[in-house]
Every structure is written in C-alpha cells, then in structure tokens.
Amino acid sequence: MQPAVKQPGDQGAGDASQTANSGLRTLFLTPTAALLLALLGAPLAIVLAYTFRTRGTYGGVTAPWTLENWQRLADSLYAGILFNSFAVAAVSTAICLLLGFPLALFISRAGRRRGLYLHLVILPFWTSFLVRTYAWMFLLRDTGLINTVLFKLGLISQPLPLLYNYGAVLLGLVYTYLPFMVLPVYATLERMDRTLLEAAADLGARPLQVLWRVVLPLSKPGLWAGSILVFIPCLGAFLIPDLLGGGKTILVGTLVQNQFTASRDWPFGSALSMALMGVVLLLMLPLTRKSASL
Amino acid sequence: MGEVLELRELSRHYPAQRALDELSLNVSEGEFFSLLGPSGCGKTTTLRLVAGLEAPTSGRILLRGEAIEHRRPHDRNVSTVFQNYALFPHLTVRENIEFGLRHRHGGRPVDADKRIVELVEMLQLGDKLDRAPEQLSGGERQRVALARSLVLHPDVLLLDEPLSALDPNLRKQVRDELKALQRRVGITFLFVTHDQEEALYLSDRIALLNAGRLEQLGTPQEIYQHPCSRFAASFLGRVNWLNGTGIRPEATLLSRDQPANSERVYDSVVQRCVFLGNHLHVEAELSGGEHFIAELPCNSEGFQAGERVHVWWRAEDELLLPI
Ligand SMILES: Nc1ncnc2c1ncn2[C@@H]1O[C@H](COP(=O)(O)OP(=O)(O)OP(=O)(O)O)[C@@H](O)[C@H]1O
Ligand SMILES: [Mg+2]
Numbered sequence: 001m002q003p004a005v006k007q008p009g010d011q012g013a014g015d016a017s018q019t020a021n022s023g024l025r026t027l028f029l030t031p032t033a034a035l036l037l038a039l040l041g042a043p044l045a046i047v048l049a050y051t052f053r054t055r056g057t058y059g060g061v062t063a064p065w066t067l068e069n070w071q072r073l074a075d076s077l078y079a080g081i082l083f084n085s086f087a088v089a090a091v092s093t094a095i096c097l098l099l100g101f102p103l104a105l106f107i108s109r110a111g112r113r114r115g116l117y118l119h120l121v122i123l124p125f126w127t128s129f130l131v132r133t134y135a136w137m138f139l140l141r142d143t144g145l146i147n148t149v150l151f152k153l154g155l156i157s158q159p160l161p162l163l164y165n166y167g168a169v170l171l172g173l174v175y176t177y178l179p180f181m182v183l184p185v186y187a188t189l190e191r192m193d194r195t196l197l198e199a200a201a202d203l204g205a206r207p208l209q210v211l212w213r214v215v216l217p218l219s220k221p222g223l224w225a226g227s228i229l230v231f232i233p234c235l236g237a238f239l240i241p242d243l244l245g246g247g248k249t250i251l252v253g254t255l256v257q258n259q260f261t262a263s264r265d266w267p268f269g270s271a272l273s274m275a276l277m278g279v280v281l282l283l284m285l286p287l288t289r290k291s292a293s294l
Numbered sequence: 295m296g297e298v299l300e301l302r303e304l305s306r307h308y309p310a311q312r313a314l315d316e317l318s319l320n321v322s323e324g325e326f327f328s329l330l331g332p333s334g335c336g337k338t339t340t341l342r343l344v345a346g347l348e349a350p351t352s353g354r355i356l357l358r359g360e361a362i363e364h365r366r367p368h369d370r371n372v373s374t375v376f377q378n379y380a381l382f383p384h385l386t387v388r389e390n391i392e393f394g395l396r397h398r399h400g401g402r403p404v405d406a407d408k409r410i411v412e413l414v415e416m417l418q419l420g421d422k423l424d425r426a427p428e429q430l431s432g433g434e435r436q437r438v439a440l441a442r443s444l445v446l447h448p449d450v451l452l453l454d455e456p457l458s459a460l461d462p463n464l465r466k467q468v469r470d471e472l473k474a475l476q477r478r479v480g481i482t483f484l485f486v487t488h489d490q491e492e493a494l495y496l497s498d499r500i501a502l503l504n505a506g507r508l509e510q511l512g513t514p515q516e517i518y519q520h521p522c523s524r525f526a527a528s529f530l531g532r533v534n535w536l537n538g539t540g541i542r543p544e545a546t547l548l549s550r551d552q553p554a555n556s557e558r559v560y561d562s563v564v565q566r567c568v569f570l571g572n573h574l575h576v577e578a579e580l581s582g583g584e585h586f587i588a589e590l591p592c593n594s595e596g597f598q599a600g601e602r603v604h605v606w607w608r609a610e611d612e613l614l615l616p617i
Pocket of ligand 1 (some may be wrong): 308311312313314331332334335336337338339340348350
C-alpha cells in the first residue's frame with residue numbers, strides 16, 4: 001500500500017516512482033511466477049485431466065474419457081478415510097499448538113540463549129526426514145529400544161504396542177511438524193510490544209491472566225499461520241502413516257499413494273488428490289484471509 | 295495532608311551505571327508531584343520501581359505506610375500511564391478501560407459502571423468506546439490510557455512523559471486538561487518530564503534529579519528562586535553567570551546611561567535584540583567576554599546590535615547558591 005498522506009506537490013514524482021516500482025516488481029516476480037506456473041500449474045492441469053481418463057492396465061491412463069473416477073468418490077468408504085485424515089491432522093495440529101506455544105514463549109523469553117534454542121528446534125531438519133522416521137521405528141517397535149529397556153528393567157513382560165497404530169502416527173506427525181508451529185509463533189511473540197505485558201501487570205493482571213488476556217490474543221496471527229503450516233502437510237502425509245502406522249491406519253495420503261503404486265489406478269488417485277486439494281482450499285480460504293488481516 | 299508515597303534511599307544500580315542512587319522523597323495525598331531532570335537521570339527508573347516493573351537494588355518504597363518494594367506489580371495499588379500509552383490493540387476502548395477492573399481485590403468494584411461513566415464523560419470518550427485504539431488520535435489515546443488507570447482509583451497515578459507523544463499545540467491544551475483532571479479526581483500524580491516549563495506549570499512540588507541523585511526538592515517557586523546548585527539554577531529557567539553569581543534574564547537590566555543606584559554595572563555590547571511578543575530578548579557581551587541574556591518588558595525601547603550599553607541588576611535579584 002502507498003502511504004496515505006501525500007504531499008500535494010510531489011504527485012507527479014510519486015506516480016513516477018510508482019511506475020518504476022511496478023516495473024521493478026514485474027522484473028522480480030516474473031521468474032518466480034513463470035517457475036510456479038510451469039512447475040505447479042502444468043502438473044496440476046495434467047492431474048486434473050487424468051481424473052477424467054480410464055486406468056491403464058500397467059498404470060498410466062488410456063483413452064476413453066469418463067466421469068467414473070469422480071463418481072467413485074461418493075463411496076462412503078472414502079468419506080470415512082477423508083474424515084479420519086482430517087481428524088488425525090486436526091489432533092496433530094492441536095497437539096502442536098499445545099506444545100508449540102509454551103515452547104515458543106519459553107524461547108522468546110530466553111534472553112541471549114534464544115539463538116541456541118531456535119537452532120535446536122531446527123536441528124532435526126539437518127537429517128533426512130526418512131532417516132528420522134526410521135529412527136522412530138527402531139525406537140518404537142516390539143524389539144526396539146524402549147521396549148527392550150523396559151523389559152530389561154523388568155517393568156513389562158510383553159512388549160508394549162508402540163508402533164503401527166494411530167498413536168505412533170500422531171507422534172510422528174507432531175515430531176515432524178512441531179517446528180512449523182514453533183517458528184511462526186515465536187516470530188509473533190518476539191515482535192510483541194513488551195510494554196503491553198507490563199501494562200497488563202500494572203493494571204492488576206496476574207502472570208497467567210496476562211498470558212490469557214494479552215499474550216494469547218496477540219499471538220493469534222502466529223498461531224493461525226503455524227496451524228495452517230502443520231495442518232496441511234499432516235492431511236496429505238503418507239510416509240509417516242505408512243511407516244509408523246504400518247498400513248493399518250488408512251489415511252487419504254496413503255490412499256492416494258496406493259493408487260499410483262500398488263493399485264495402478266492413476267485416474268482415481270488423481271481424482272482423490274484433487275478432491276483433497278479442493279476441500280483444503282475451501283477450508284483454508286477463510287483462514288488465510290483471517291490470518292492475513294490479523 | 296498525609297503521605298501517600300515515600301521513597302527511602304531507593305537505588306537501582308546496573309553493572310555499568312547507577313540509574314538511581316539513594317533517592318528519598320515523600321509525596322502527599324492529592325499532590326501533583328513531578329520528577330524532572332535531563333535524559334538518563336533516572337526518572338523512568340523511579341516510576342518503574344514504584345510500579346514494580348523493576349526491582350530496587352536497595353531502599354524502600356512505602357505506599358500509605360506499607361512497604362511494597364517486594365510486591366509484584368499486580369499487587370500494588372498504583373497505576374501507570376506509559377509513554378507510548380500501551381493500549382491493548384486487540385481490545386476496544388471500552389474493553390481497555392475495563393481491563394483492570396476485573397483484577398481488583400475482591401473482584402469488580404460495585405461502583406465500576408458509575409466510575410466508567412464518570413470518566414468517559416470527563417475525558418470525552420463517549421463516542422469512541424467501540425473503536426480500536428489504532429482508530430484514535432494521539433490525544434484520544436492518551437485519554438484512554440488515563441481513563442484505564444484512573445478507573446482503578448490508584449493511590450498514586452504514575453505518568454511517564456505522557457505529553458511527549460503529542461504535537462506542540464495539542465500539548466499545551468492537554469497540559470491544561472491534565473491539571474484540571476487531577477484537581478477534579480483528587481488522585482495523587484507522580485509525573486515524569488524533562489520539560490522544565492511543563493513541570494513548573496503543572497506541579498505542586500518538583501524533585502529535580504541529576505544523574506540518578508536528587509538535586510533539589512521543592513515547590514516550583516522555591517526551586518526557581520532559590521536553586522541549590524548551578525545545575526538546578528540552569529535546568530529550571532535560564533541564568534546569566536558572572537564569577538559564580540547567577541542572575542535570571544528577567545532580572546537583568548540594560549540601560550544606555552550609567553544607572554546610579556547599583557554597584558553591579560558592567561559595560562557591554564549588544565549583539566542581538568529580538569522582539570518576542572511577550573518580551574524583548576536582548577543578548578549582550580560583557581567586557582570580560584561573558585554572554586548575557588536580558589528579557590525586558592515588551593514596551594521597552596529596542597537596542598541596536600553593536601550598541602554600547604550598561605548591563606546591571608539589583609543585588610537582591612542575585613541567585614544565592616549555597617557553596
Ligand atoms: N536495563 C538497563 N540496563 C542498563 N542500564 C539501564 C537500563 N535501564 C536504564 N538504564 C540506564 O539508567 C539510566 C536512567 O535511565 P532512565 O530510563 O530512568 O532515564 P530517564 O530519566 O527516564 O531518561 P529519559 O528522559 O531519556 O527517558 C540511563 O542512563 C540508562 O542508560
Ligand atoms: Mg524516561
């Protein structure tokens with residue numbers, strides 16, 4: 001936005017600089033826009049086209065155009081899976097909120113240690129996501145570290161069922177996406193005007209009341225941003241449900257992946273992913289607008 | 295009049311600096327008390343210590359006779375008007391004003407609604423109650439900040455340069471309103487400023503601070519007429535200095551003829567003579583090189599630059615500084 005107040009005299013100069021600005025903007029935005037259009041738009045268009053084709057025997061798609069793939073989505077089986085996926089993503093996001101907000105708050109008040117703690121939050125990204133997920137499998141499985149230690153200590157006689165269930169999937173999702181919650185929340189907390197917190201205390205609010213009535217409402221933009229950043233990838237996740245859920249927990253991400261691999265039904269896989277995208281877009285539209293306006 | 299607030303040898307030391315060093319003073323019930331001093335002299339530090347936003351290195355703070363220096367900010371019946379007002383941006387004006395009422399001891403006061411109505415009327419905020427702070431002008435924000443604190447009936451209201459964020463014209467007007475408001479609500483004000491004119495205009499008493507220490511404490515008149523040091527004399531108003539003797543510009547006289555009845559007469563040369571509306575501002579250089587300023591009544595006849603004149607004054611107008 002242009003500044004609201006303009007000197008009457010430099011109307012012309014302002015316009016000129018605005019033209020120069022928009023020229024510069026075009027220059028800077030063109031490569032990114034072109035890249036996005038080519039690498040995101042084109043494949044999406046292809047996937048959309050696939051949804052109206054017939055499956056090939058060995059994968060791929062063949063000639064006849066059809067609406068059958070979309071009609072299959074109406075099956076209540078898929079609605080159930082979609083619902084499960086939303087539930088898992090929502091619970092993961094909620095846990096990330098509950099863990100991420102206090103963590104971000106702690107880091108934002110850690111003084112000179114802040115840099116160190118932020119690095120620790122980002123540290124897992126330095127190893128491959130796949131390796132980290134396998135590491136969890138080694139920790140959680142029946143003969144894994146946790147069960148072995150508990151067994152050796154005589155605390156259990158049967159291995160605890162830690163792997164291949166919703167709990168393990170949630171654990172994996174929260175572990176993986178927690179930093180995406182912490183970082184935006186931290187950013188809003190960091191920007192927050194400290195005198196507002198002092199003013200609240202000065203007006204008689206106890207520390208918890210300050211947190212509830214001032215810090216939390218003012219963190220909303222970060223909480224929204226973090227929630228969106230966690231919720232969307234959780235919804236489409238397929239590796240974690242696959243590896244830690246052991247295929248017992250069918251979520252929409254795994255389902256889509258299966259269509260392209262084991263089932264060799266590309267058109268239906270495409271329809272599924274398009275449907276998922278549509279639902280997410282519908283859901284997120286008001287949210288992104290909200291988080292932008294906050 | 296009883297004491298509301300008493301500071302006893304209050305200190306706040308930082309590793310590199312003594313922000314406040316053994317400040318002792320009493321503030322009486324209903325008083326408009328100002329902390330005045332140059333930038334960095336410890337004014338804000340004093341307010342923050344009283345509010346509990348900072349802990350003293352040593353010393354005591356008594357509020358109505360009770361030691362409060364170890365109490366948390368929410369547990370002290372004082373309230374602060376912050377320099378940037380610190381209004382809650384996510385709350386409306388009304389919600390800002392009501393913010394503190396919920397947290398009072400024993401819950402929301404029974405007369406809370408009455409207090410709000412009164413203050414809102416007094417501060418002319420009636421049509422702004424549902425606005426967000428960002429939709430208010432600077433002066434309106436300041437009034438909301440005042441209402442938010444005053445509605446709690448604090449024992450002392452702490453104000454940290456509340457006028458400095460306003461533009462100069464508005465400042466004078468708000469200054470008058472602030473004084474009237476204080477008289478009307480009868481609440482004790484502890485007011486911080488680095489503007490001597492503001493302090494003179496508003497205060498019942500002034501504590502002049504210098505580098506973390508109390509320089510002088512007294513009514514505006516006492517400090518202006520009987521400053522205890524060169525610093526005090528120069529900070530409150532202007533002073534001409536000659537061999538350690540101070541003379542206020544308005545007591546400095548100029549004449550073309552030799553004045554008969556004074557021994558304090560010095561030959562000098564006029565450098566500048568400016569008509570400033572309410573007085574004639576004359577700058578002159580004494581033969582010893584001292585720079586003198588005289589403020590003459592506006593109906594005096596003017597002087598030419600370069601003109602030779604006599605600068606003189608009456609003995610009783612000299613500022614007596616204890617050495
Ligand atoms: N947190 C801090 N750490 C170190 N020194 C500080 C700190 N806070 C204040 N000081 C120092 O203490 C001194 C007094 O600060 P204070 O804010 O009370 O000054 P002030 O009188 O309010 O000045 P101003 O008129 O500029 O607001 C300053 O010299 C400042 O540098
Ligand atoms: Mg200050």
